[in-house]
Amino acid sequence: MSNxxxxxxxxxxxxGVDSSVxxxxxxxxxxxxxxxFMKNWDDTDEDGFCTATxxxxxxxxxxxxxxxxxxxVNFEKQYWDKVFTYFLDEYKKxxxxxxxxxCNKEIKFKAFLDHALSxxxxxxxxxxxxxxxxxxxxxxxxxxxxxNKDQTYxxxxxxxxxxxxxxxxxxxxxxxxxxxxxxxxxxxTAKKKDSTGICFIGERDFKTxxxxxxxxxxxxxxxxxxxxxxxxxxxxxxxxxQRQGLGIGGPGGPWFVVGKNLKDNVLYVxxxxxxPYLASDALLASEVNFxxxxxxxxxxxxxxxxxxxxxxxxxxxxxxDGNLHVVFDQEEKAVTPGQAVxxxxxxxxxxxxxxDEVYKDGKRLDYLG
Amino acid sequence: xxxxxxxxxxxxxxxxxxIQTMSTALTETFGNPSSIHQSGxxxxxxxxxxxxxxxxxxxxxxxxxxxxxxxxxxxxLAIIGTALxxxxxxxxxxxxxxxxxxxxxxxxxxxxxxxxxxxxxxxxTGVVEVEAVKAALTDExxxxxxxxxxxxxxxxxxxxxxxxxxxxxxxxxxxxxxxxYGIMPLDVETLQVDLLTVxxxxxxxxxxxxxxxxxxxxxxxxxxxxxxxxxxxRPGTExxxxxxxxxxxxxxxxxxxxxxxxxxxxxxxxxEKEINTIANIAINGDExxxxxxxxxxxxxxxxxxxxxxNLDLDKVFVSSGSACTAGSMTSSHVLxxxxxxxxxxxxxxxxxxxxxxxxxxxxxxxxxxxKQTIERLRTLAN
Numbered sequence: 001m002s003n004x005x006x007x008x009x010x011x012x013x014x015x016g017v018d019s020s021v022x023x024x025x026x027x028x029x030x031x032x033x034x035x036x037f038m039k040n041w042d043d044t045d046e047d048g049f050c051t052a053t054x055x056x057x058x059x060x061x062x063x064x065x066x067x068x069x070x071x072x073v074n075f076e077k078q079y080w081d082k083v084f085t086y087f088l089d090e091y092k093k094x095x096x097x098x099x100x101x102x103c104n105k106e107i108k109f110k111a112f113l114d115h116a117l118s119x120x121x122x123x124x125x126x127x128x129x130x131x132x133x134x135x136x137x138x139x140x141x142x143x144x145x146x147x148n149k150d151q152t153y154x155x156x157x158x159x160x161x162x163x164x165x166x167x168x169x170x171x172x173x174x175x176x177x178x179x180x181x182x183x184x185x186x187x188x189t190a191k192k193k194d195s196t197g198i199c200f201i202g203e204r205d206f207k208t209x210x211x212x213x214x215x216x217x218x219x220x221x222x223x224x225x226x227x228x229x230x231x232x233x234x235x236x237x238x239x240x241x242q243r244q245g246l247g248i249g250g251p252g253g254p255w256f257v258v259g260k261n262l263k264d265n266v267l268y269v270x271x272x273x274x275x276p277y278l279a280s281d282a283l284l285a286s287e288v289n290f291x292x293x294x295x296x297x298x299x300x301x302x303x304x305x306x307x308x309x310x311x312x313x314x315x316x317x318x319x320x321d322g323n324l325h326v327v328f329d330q331e332e333k334a335v336t337p338g339q340a341v342x343x344x345x346x347x348x349x350x351x352x353x354x355x356d357e358v359y360k361d362g363k364r365l366d367y368l369g
Numbered sequence: 370x371x372x373x374x375x376x377x378x379x380x381x382x383x384x385x386x387x388i389q390t391m392s393t394a395l396t397e398t399f400g401n402p403s404s405i406h407q408s409g410x411x412x413x414x415x416x417x418x419x420x421x422x423x424x425x426x427x428x429x430x431x432x433x434x435x436x437x438x439x440x441x442x443x444x445x446l447a448i449i450g451t452a453l454x455x456x457x458x459x460x461x462x463x464x465x466x467x468x469x470x471x472x473x474x475x476x477x478x479x480x481x482x483x484x485x486x487x488x489x490x491x492x493x494t495g496v497v498e499v500e501a502v503k504a505a506l507t508d509e510x511x512x513x514x515x516x517x518x519x520x521x522x523x524x525x526x527x528x529x530x531x532x533x534x535x536x537x538x539x540x541x542x543x544x545x546x547x548x549x550y551g552i553m554p555l556d557v558e559t560l561q562v563d564l565l566t567v568x569x570x571x572x573x574x575x576x577x578x579x580x581x582x583x584x585x586x587x588x589x590x591x592x593x594x595x596x597x598x599x600x601x602x603r604p605g606t607e608x609x610x611x612x613x614x615x616x617x618x619x620x621x622x623x624x625x626x627x628x629x630x631x632x633x634x635x636x637x638x639x640x641e642k643e644i645n646t647i648a649n650i651a652i653n654g655d656e657x658x659x660x661x662x663x664x665x666x667x668x669x670x671x672x673x674x675x676x677x678x679n680l681d682l683d684k685v686f687v688s689s690g691s692a693c694t695a696g697s698m699t700s701s702h703v704l705x706x707x708x709x710x711x712x713x714x715x716x717x718x719x720x721x722x723x724x725x726x727x728x729x730x731x732x733x734x735x736x737x738x739x740k741q742t743i744e745r746l747r748t749l750a751n
Contacts, residue, residue, distance in 0.1 A: 069682070073674055118746060
């Protein structure tokens with residue numbers, strides 16, 4: 001305990017139940033805890049209502065309950081430059097970005113971490129469902145014990161240098177228990193609904209939101225054989241494997257998005273979940289990060305191609321240019337450029353990369369966009 | 370480590386005598402001053418005595434004093450109340466770009482009602498020019514509102530000169546004297562103001578009580594309704610404990626303004642000497658025309674929110690003119706008016722404001738902590 005008292009931990013507090021319990025647990029363990037709310041996005045409406053203001057009110061209430069100091073910092077500019085610009089650029093390229101991965105890499109575990117260190121912090125802590133194993137001077141990122149909540153997928157870009165200054169106090173707890181702890185301690189956020197979706201879009205309609213930033217260019221929907229199936233609202237609104245919201249009726253369905261032709265502004269669809277166009281057996285990925293460097297050029301691992309997917313067996317080869325060639329044990333469905341591929345060996349998250357190209361039988365699936 | 374409170378321009382702690390007086394009053398004086406029985410009459414007497422003390426401190430008559438809930442309400446009432454009352458004479462108002470938001474937002478509201486407002490700019494000195502007021506005056510001007518001492522950089526505005534300028538003009542003259550009260554002798558006749566705002570909590574009195582001096586001939590459209598209190602200009606049962614505390618606070622400095630000014634000037638000189646040992650800083654505002662209670666300093670190469678948080682953790686309590694709500698930093702409108710929005714000076718300015726319990730040692734100690742923090746943050750930034 002006495003050691004912990006000398007250890008300053010800055011908790012990134014969102015006003016949600018997870019980060020509230022994070023602060024509570026650290027406080028109980030005797031750390032010198034400071035709560036900081038990050039404002040990354042401004043959604044103030046004409047009546048002056050702003051989600052961030054409401055969330056910060058909750059942070060204040062919880063910090064007062066815990067008797068810890070609290071502050072708010074603004075990273076709107078950094079968020080816009082590093083996360084939102086990337087997000088729009090990827091959509092312009094016809095890809096499906098993952099802003100949460102980028103936010104963790106550039107904001108929470110960079111701008112925010114730097115800010116916390118400037119306040120004399122020894123660690124930053126967040127309410128992510130992930131664990132860290134510190135052994136023999138080595139640090140490893142492990143899945144959260146709650147399989148349904150594990151968030152290592154979003155943390156795949158964090159390096160060991162960063163993780164050395166991080167704590168994930170919730171990683172060993174099931175979500176249900178976290179909620180119960182909040183209730184037991186009567187935390188102001190104990191009954192608050194979990195936020196869903198991308199933080200800056202919130203509860204709003206994704207299409208409406210995106211259309212405020214990117215001009216939508218409606219175009220034709222076709223099958224891979226060129227049969228016209230109607231009109232799409234703009235390629236950026238669709239992702240590979242999507243079934244809902246296509247507006248295609250009639251016989252032969254259900255229809256799935258299988259690709260995009262950016263040049264001709266055509267959205268490709270095919271019928272049936274198991275149609276061959278959704279299937280792939282390898283990928284190329286860039287923006288590679290391994291928590292700890294891996295010596296073997298080629299190694300076996302399991303991988304996730306999307307959040308909350310089950311792991312699949314893969315063979316990873318580190319290419320001379322630093323990119324990765326990943327071969328799947330079995331065919332995969334709807335592997336999408338722009339999303340992260342994240343690698344595991346048992347409980348250990350090795351790191352990840354961004355999917356750039358997807359292959360089948362040695363041939364690049366260029367229709368994926 | 371002791372806390373160093375250097376934010377007296379935001380609010381001040383209660384003077385022990387004020388606490389004493391208020392505590393007694395809370396048990397002994399509870400009647401409604403409007404009641405006609407003994408208990409009510411006793412309270413009424415206390416309110417009237419307080420009114421006299423506050424009127425005297427401003428060189429005003431008792432009848433000219435309206436108790437309000439504080440400076441913000443007094444500013445609102447002075448501006449909106451007179452504008453609504455005198456709009457048949459014209460719909461033009463002159464104010465400055467460095468006023469408190471209680472003034473600026475009142476003016477913004479009046480704009481939505483069809484009034485025209487001129488916001489006088491200031492240069493790097495942070496002082497409004499009398500000539501600029503003169504140039505902005507029209508036959509339609511019904512009100513001029515310029516603060517006496519700016520709350521962020523402490524610059525003293527030429528209120529007497531503006532008063533003289535307006536002597537033969539129909540425009541009423543209001544000044545927010547919240548930051549001048551207690552360290553500058555105030556006399557509404559000399560200043561030639563029609564309306565003047567003061568508040569208790571900036572002079573070691575309680576929060577929630579202030580006063581508007583309202584020259585008797587000047588009519589006001591009330592903004593509250595429902596009683597005859599304050600000659601119907603501000604109805605509502607009087608805030609008795611507040612009024613009693615306010616009176617006590619004013620009695621403590623009345624007649625002592627110039628002595629206190631000299632005392633604070635001495636402290637500020639020490640502070641400035643010390644702060645100048647930190648490299649790469651600038652003290653903001655015209656140095657000759659600035660309140661001895663406020664020192665606004667830019668620390669180049671630092672960010673306001675980072676400095677404020679670090680100082681807080683080091684138990685140094687200061688502020689910046691920047692509003693920070695839920696992490697939204699809006700740069701100070703005062704510094705923006707003086708230096709521009711993106712100027713390094715605007716982006717790195719911290720306000721230190723002094724108060725009653727301060728000593729020479731406190732000046733030295735606060736700069737010591739500030740220096741450590743600034744130097745550490747600058748090293749980190751490089």
